[in-house]
Amino acid sequence: MDRKARIFNRICFVIFTVGLIADTALMGMFEWFSASFGVTFREIIYTMKSPLAGANNDFFGGAVKYVAPKLVAFIIIMAVGVFVFFMVGRFVSTEIVLGRTQGSVKKIDAIKLVKSILFIVTVGYSFYVIYSINERLEISSFIRDYNSGTEIYDEYYVKPDVEAITSDRPKNLIYIYMESMETTYASKEVGGEQPEINYIPNLTALADENVSFSDEDGLGGFISAKNTDWTMASLWATETGAAFSFPIEGNSDFGNQEHFSKNTITLGDILKQKGYYQEFLCGSDARFGGRRAFFEQHGDFNIYDLYTAEENGYLTPDQEVNWGFEDWMLYKIAKDELTRIAANDTPFNFTMLTVDTHHVDGWICPLCEKTYPGHLDNVVVCADKQVKEFVDWCRSQEWYDDTVIVIQGDHPRMDQALVSDAADRMVYNCFINTGYDPQTLKMKNRTWNTMDMFPTVLSAMGYSIPEGRLGLGTDMFSGQETLCEKLGSDYIDSEVQKYSQFYADNFY
Numbered sequence: 001m002d003r004k005a006r007i008f009n010r011i012c013f014v015i016f017t018v019g020l021i022a023d024t025a026l027m028g029m030f031e032w033f034s035a036s037f038g039v040t041f042r043e044i045i046y047t048m049k050s051p052l053a054g055a056n057n058d059f060f061g062g063a064v065k066y067v068a069p070k071l072v073a074f075i076i077i078m079a080v081g082v083f084v085f086f087m088v089g090r091f092v093s094t095e096i097v098l099g100r101t102q103g104s105v106k107k108i109d110a111i112k113l114v115k116s117i118l119f120i121v122t123v124g125y126s127f128y129v130i131y132s133i134n135e136r137l138e139i140s141s142f143i144r145d146y147n148s149g150t151e152i153y154d155e156y157y158v159k160p161d162v163e164a165i166t167s168d169r170p171k172n173l174i175y176i177y178m179e180s181m182e183t184t185y186a187s188k189e190v191g192g193e194q195p196e197i198n199y200i201p202n203l204t205a206l207a208d209e210n211v212s213f214s215d216e217d218g219l220g221g222f223i224s225a226k227n228t229d230w231t232m233a234s235l236w237a238t239e240t241g242a243a244f245s246f247p248i249e250g251n252s253d254f255g256n257q258e259h260f261s262k263n264t265i266t267l268g269d270i271l272k273q274k275g276y277y278q279e280f281l282c283g284s285d286a287r288f289g290g291r292r293a294f295f296e297q298h299g300d301f302n303i304y305d306l307y308t309a310e311e312n313g314y315l316t317p318d319q320e321v322n323w324g325f326e327d328w329m330l331y332k333i334a335k336d337e338l339t340r341i342a343a344n345d346t347p348f349n350f351t352m353l354t355v356d357t358h359h360v361d362g363w364i365c366p367l368c369e370k371t372y373p374g375h376l377d378n379v380v381v382c383a384d385k386q387v388k389e390f391v392d393w394c395r396s397q398e399w400y401d402d403t404v405i406v407i408q409g410d411h412p413r414m415d416q417a418l419v420s421d422a423a424d425r426m427v428y429n430c431f432i433n434t435g436y437d438p439q440t441l442k443m444k445n446r447t448w449n450t451m452d453m454f455p456t457v458l459s460a461m462g463y464s465i466p467e468g469r470l471g472l473g474t475d476m477f478s479g480q481e482t483l484c485e486k487l488g489s490d491y492i493d494s495e496v497q498k499y500s501q502f503y504a505d506n507f508y
Contacts, residue, residue, distance in 0.1 A: 150498035156483060157242070157502065158469045160265040162273050167463040170274065171433075172403040174338070174394065175351040175457070176387065177235065179358045181409030181428045183221045184419045185380050191218025193419065197372070199380045202388035203428060206407070211431040211460075213443050213476050221426035223484065224411045225449040226493040231353070232289035234410040234450055239267045239298070241454035241471015243496035245503055260293040261507050267454060268299020271349050277341060279304060281334055281352040284324040291353075301351070309333060326365040327356040327383065331390045342399040357383050359415035376417040391432065404460050405432040408453065429453070434460040436477055443476075447484040449492065452476055472496075 185199040186192025191214070198204060204219055206212075214220030228237035233244035242264075268278055278295075279302040286292040286305035295301035306324035309315055314333060315325055334352055341348050356363045362379030367386065372378055387407065394400055412425040419425065427450070455470040459477040468478035472492075476482070483492060 148498050150495040150500050151502070152472070152492070152495040153242070153500045153502040153506075156472055157506075158467070158471060159506075160241075160270060160470050161466065162265065162270050164466045165270060165458060165463050167461070170347065170462045171435075172342075172347050172399065173271070173276075173349040173351075173457070173461055174403060174405045175349065176390075176405065176407045177231075177351070177353045177410045178383065178387065178407060178428065179231070179353070179355050179410060180413045181357065181383070181407075182412045182419070183219050183426050183428050184412075184424075186219050191216055191220055193424075197377075199372075199377060199418070200384040200428075202384045203407070203430070206388065206391065206432065207428075207430050211434055211436060211438050211441060211443065211477075212429055213446050213448065213456075215424070215426055215445065215447060217444050220424075220444075221409070221428050222452065223447070223449040223489050224425070224427050225451060225489070226497050228450040229411045230414075231410050232291060232294075235291065235294070235353075237450040238408070238453040238457070239294075240264055241451045241473035242503070242507065243451065243472075245496060245500065246508070260290060260297045262297065264298070264507050266298040267457060268295060268301060268349070270458070271347075272299045275347060276349045277344065277346045278302070278349040279337060279341065279351070281305075281330065281337065281350070282324075283309075283326065283330045283353075283355050295351075299349075304333065304337065322363060323355060323358075326363065327354045327386055328365055328367050330354060331386055334390065335393060338394075338397070338399075342397065353410070354383065354387075359413060359417075361415060361417050374418070380418070400433065404434055404462075406430070406457055406460060407432070411450075431456075431460045434477075435462065436460075441477065442479045446476070446482070447489060448474070448476060448482040449484055449489060452482050452484075 183191060184193035186204050187194045187196060187198035190198060190204050192198065207219055213222065224234070225237070225243060227243035227245050228234050236244045271278060278299045280286070280291070280295040281304045282291065284306055286303045292303050296303060306320070309325060309329070310317060314329060330352065334350070338350055341350065356365055357379055362376045364375065364379060365382065368378050368382040370378055371381060391405060394403070394405060407428070407430045409427040412427060413419050451471055452473040454473040455465045455468065455475040456473070456477060459465055459475045465475045465478070468475040468480045472483055474480050474482040
């Protein structure tokens with residue numbers, strides 16, 4: 001083989017080897033991402049467009065730790081293989097005799113053969129990686145849905161009429177969004193998915209003793225509909241009765257955060273017009289995901305976040321953990337704020353968002369006991385105890401009789417801890433001190449989703465909802481069929497992912 005041919009072959013080997021290494025690295029990253037996060041291309045696009053102040057980048061370290069050993073092993077194997085192959089080729093003929101025919105000898109160069117095999121493997125593996133990523137992230141379906149249209153909002157969306165939403169004696173609202181709180185954490189005996197242990201006994205008891213709508217006879221919950229299945233999308237859906245379906249090309253209202261969907265009427269907008277003082281509490285930078293813009297512009301919420309807590313002396317910057325501060329401090333601040341707020345003669349809506357149960361695998365705080373071998377097991381048990389203690393504290397306050405407490409998960413877990421074998425991923429809900437008699441309500445074997453929370457929360461507070469519907473949501477206390485029950489949850493999931501001119505005209 002002449003010198004040019006040898007150089008060309010070596011270049012090909014390098015290209016194919018680098019391609020395989022790149023594919024291996026990409027596949028490793030994807031496997032780690034898929035196991036750690038349950039998000040699709042839609043959530044990724046939204047996160048990339050959102051304000052990321054306060055975001056925690058530690059997960060990149062987890063990706064590197066997962067991929068690096070596999071990648072190093074693969075590079076070593078490839079390097080050794082290529083080195084041995086070329087060294088052998090320097091001293092031994094690389095020609096392989098395939099056979100003899102009528103005195104002629106059929107030969108093939110081994111280097112060319114290996115080069116061809118490497119080319120086929122590289123190209124094939126590349127297509128496999130692309131296929132796997134597309135299937136998991138639903139990229140092609142996102143493109144397909146985005147280029148198709150729906151009229152679900154034209155036909156079923158009910159725009160809130162604030163004047164028609166009335167009450168003789170409305171109650172205060174404490175709205176607790178619990179990160180990734182789904183009912184699969186409970187034991188199978190009570191309706192969850194755990195073989196033996198109920199990791200949320202207190203939340204289970206609260207659901208049994210109060211109002212909790214379920215998809216089955218036992219502890220269940222609601223479906224996290226498409227485009228409502230990450231935190232900001234869930235906040236949006238429960239406050240508006242619509243899915244979070246903003247365009248990827250950039251909507252001026254949402255993109256620059258100066259006017260977050262200013263034409264939309266939300267729960268906060270309604271309660272502001274009813275004279276409520278409103279506050280949103282979270283343990284991180286409230287700008288993350290656009291939460292500050294949304295709550296400030298829809299209900300004039302007072303925002304209490306990580307930096308507010310530091311200004312008020314609850315912690316110093318060097319005491320921050322991961323995203324900001326832990327839930328035990330969140331509940332402490334909530335108690336102090338509610339005591340302050342309740343001293344005023346004004347109805348209030350106090351909304352808060354926990355975070356310790358966030359993926360990946362949750363966060364162990366000083367209150368967590370190591371009762372179980374699993375990391376997340378103890379985190380969930382700790383979260384369950386803390387919310388029960390907070391509810392008990394609320395019940396001991398003078399203002400409790402005039403206050404409704406709503407507890408709900410924001411969406412199902414995004415990693416696979418505790419829930420990898422779960423069939424139905426339902427989101428937890430509980431309505432406390434509503435005044436409704438649970439015996440008179442149709443609470444079991446219901447099919448409903450995140451958007452139904454919008455009118456249901458108002459109804460729990462004592463407000464009358466015209467015809468029992470707001471947005472795409474149905475008041476669960478009304479006993480009416482939800483859109484999920486009428487149309488099917490799969491249909492709704494499919495439609496809310498498509499482009500809607502009505503949505504563009506009313507929400508952008």
